[in-house]
Amino acid sequence: MNIALIAHDSKKELMTQFCIAYCGILSRHTLCATGTTGKLVSEATGLDIELFLSGAQGGDQQIAARIGYNEIDVLLMFRDPSGPRPNEPNEANLLRLCDVYNVPVATNIATAEALIHSLDRGDLDWRNIVNPKK
Numbered sequence: 246m247n248i249a250l251i252a253h254d255s256k257k258e259l260m261t262q263f264c265i266a267y268c269g270i271l272s273r274h275t276l277c278a279t280g281t282t283g284k285l286v287s288e289a290t291g292l293d294i295e296l297f298l299s300g301a302q303g304g305d306q307q308i309a310a311r312i313g314y315n316e317i318d319v320l321l322m323f324r325d326p327s328g329p330r331p332n333e334p335n336e337a338n339l340l341r342l343c344d345v346y347n348v349p350v351a352t353n354i355a356t357a358e359a360l361i362h363s364l365d366r367g368d369l370d371w372r373n374i375v376n377p378k379k
Contacts, residue, residue: 246274246275246318246319246364246369247274247275247276247277247311247316247317247318247319248271248274248275248276248277248317248318248319248320248321248364249276249277249278249308249311249312249317249319249320249321249322250264250276250277250278250279250282250283250286250294250321250322251278251279251282251300251304251305251308251320251321251322251323251339252279252282252322252323253300253323253324253325254325255325255327256323256324256325257281257282257285257323259323259354260282260285260286260321260323261285261286261289261290263321263323263354263357263358264286264289264290264292265289265290267361268290268291268292270361270364270365271290271292271361272292274364275295276292276293276294276295277294277295277296277297277308277311277317278294278295278296278297278304279296279297279298279299279300279304279305279308280296280297280298280299280300280302280304281299281300282300283295283296283297284296300335305335305336305339306335308320308339309335309338309339309342312339312342312343312346312348313342313346315346317348318348318349318369319348319349319350319351319360319364319369320339320343320348320349320350320351321350321351321357321360322336322339322350322351322352323351323352323353323354323357324336324352324353340352349363349369
């Protein structure tokens with residue numbers, strides 16, 4: 246499956262630790278990420294990650310485009326809920342696209358762990374039925 250990774254600045258360390266903990270599972274999938282997040286995770290884990298631009302430079306929009314083309318199966322986006330962000334409309338669009346294309350999305354570590362365990366068990370194969378053109 247194709248998994249996209251995004252993390253706000255204050256959540257990048259948490260994303261890195263999450264990916265270290267679940268490196269074995271993640272290594273069996275194709276990963277992409279916004280620039281800084283992907284670089285940090287790749288350096289810490291050795292995982293092969295396709296890097297897009299940083300979020301502020303449009304990396305989240307690049308991932309949104311991939312969702313629109315049914316090229317992303319799961320989105321892990323660790324968000325900082327403490328306040329508004331300049332690119333918040335882009336994030337709202339990203340989440341809307343996940344709803345439109347039935348992409349499971351986790352915005353915090355609790356949901357990410359539920360998704361990663363589900364992915365490991367093969368429970369996310371339902372996407373082939375919902376999106377048969379893949």
